[in-house]
Amino acid sequence: xGKEKTAIVFIDGNNLYHNLRASRxxxxxxxxxxxxxxxxxxxxxxxxxxxxxxxxPDIRDSQETYYxxxxxxxxxRSIPKFEVKTRKLQKNRTQEVxxxxxxxxxxxxxxxxxxxxxxxxxxxxxxxxxxxxxGVDIMIAVDMINLCLIKKQCDYCILISGDADFIPAMDxxxxxxxxxxxxxxxKGYSYQLRQKHGWFILDRQLILDKCSK
Numbered sequence: 001x002g003k004e005k006t007a008i009v010f011i012d013g014n015n016l017y018h019n020l021r022a023s024r025x026x027x028x029x030x031x032x033x034x035x036x037x038x039x040x041x042x043x044x045x046x047x048x049x050x051x052x053x054x055x056x057p058d059i060r061d062s063q064e065t066y067y068x069x070x071x072x073x074x075x076x077r078s079i080p081k082f083e084v085k086t087r088k089l090q091k092n093r094t095q096e097v098x099x100x101x102x103x104x105x106x107x108x109x110x111x112x113x114x115x116x117x118x119x120x121x122x123x124x125x126x127x128x129x130x131x132x133x134x135g136v137d138i139m140i141a142v143d144m145i146n147l148c149l150i151k152k153q154c155d156y157c158i159l160i161s162g163d164a165d166f167i168p169a170m171d172x173x174x175x176x177x178x179x180x181x182x183x184x185x186x187k188g189y190s191y192q193l194r195q196k197h198g199w200f201i202l203d204r205q206l207i208l209d210k211c212s213k
Contacts, residue, residue, distance in 0.1 A: 005155040005179070007045040008147055009036040010140050012161030012203070013054035015188065019162060022187040023204045033079050035211040039183045042200050045156045049081045051143055053136050056086050085143075087135045136199065141169035148178045155179060162189035170197050 011032065020027045032052065040047040054073065059066040077084050140159075148157045149172070157173050159166055162184035170180035174197065181198035189201060 005045040006153075007040045007043065007156035007158050008048050008049045009039065009050040009158045009160060010144055011024045011036070011050060011052045012136070012140060012159070012163060013052055015137065015161040015163050015184070017054075019185040019188040023185045025185075025204065025208065029213055030207065030211050031213045032076060033082070035207070036158075039158055039160065039200060039202075042183070043156060043158065043179075043181055043198065045158075047081075048154055049083070050079075051140075052076050052082060052084045053140050054084070054086055055136055056088050058088070072088040086140060087139065137163065137165050141166060144169050144180070145172060148180075149171050149176050156181065158183065160184065162193060164190035164192040166198050167193060173194075 008055070020030065032050065036050045037047045057065050058071075074199070076082055083170055088194055092105045095164065110212065134193055144157050144159070144166075147153045155178060157170070157178055157180040159170070159180065159182040161182060166182070170182075173180040176192075179198070182193055183200040185202045189199075193199065
């Protein structure tokens with residue numbers, strides 16, 4: 001018999017959260033350790049460790065949201081074999097958002113009568129800030145390459161995310177002889193990602209049956 005293959009799981013927390021919500025599943029009802037072990041068993045490898053990545057909201061926007069989120073992350077930190085990595089949510093200034101929207105409007109080739117109306121409505125609908133996640137995807141990709149290729153800590157690199165942005169990192173991991181695969185709920189699961197590497201669709205009922213708390 002050949003050597004048993006080990007796996008490290010990388011969970012894109014923001015991607016998983018939104019895909020669970022889109023699938024009408026309460027994110028806090030899912031046991032992430034069960035999820036990690038279940039996905040590893042599907043790919044026929046030995047579960048070793050999970051890295052969970054998420055962004056932290058600004059406490060100035062809502063203290064309630066901030067402390068609820070930190071409580072949730074603390075609960076994940078208490079899970080055996082789990083490591084949590086975070087980045088602060090970044091904000092675009094109003095002018096940056098305005099420039100983005102005006103650039104898109106200019107591509108529409110509106111007539112002289114329509115353009116002023118659209119411009120005016122666009123300015124009215126923009127708030128003070130636009131929040132976006134920055135840096136988390138890069139952090140995940142770097143850790144995947146570092147742990148799988150440089151430190152050689154696993155045979156399987158299991159990404160729980162449906163984001164196609166990870167394809168280049170997974171391509172490199174595969175090129176160097178390791179096995180990169182992904183798992184995600186159908187909603188938000190990139191077809192490009194599934195075309196390139198091994199994949200596992202986490203069916204709604206399946207994840208509720210196998211991974212609920």
